[in-house]
Amino acid sequence: MKKAIAEVKSIYNILKKVIHVSKDEHTPPHVASNRIAERRLAEIKRIKGSYISSY
Numbered sequence: 001m002k003k004a005i006a007e008v009k010s011i012y013n014i015l016k017k018v019i020h021v022s023k024d025e026h027t028p029p030h031v032a033s034n035r036i037a038e039r040r041l042a043e044i045k046r047i048k049g050s051y052i053s054s055y
Contacts, residue, residue, distance in 0.1 A: 022032035 018029050018033045022029045
């Protein structure tokens with residue numbers, strides 16, 4: 001039950017972020033969610049690239 005509640009809270013927070021970005025950037029929510037995903041992937045790529053480069 002605790003895991004389900006944690007997942008619902010996570011979904012709620014993600015939707016809240018999508019709506020916030022959508023309003024801030026004056027875009028539909030589906031565009032905002034794509035931008036969030038693209039930013040997250042770019043950040044992961046940046047972190048992974050700097051980690052791999054350090055070896």
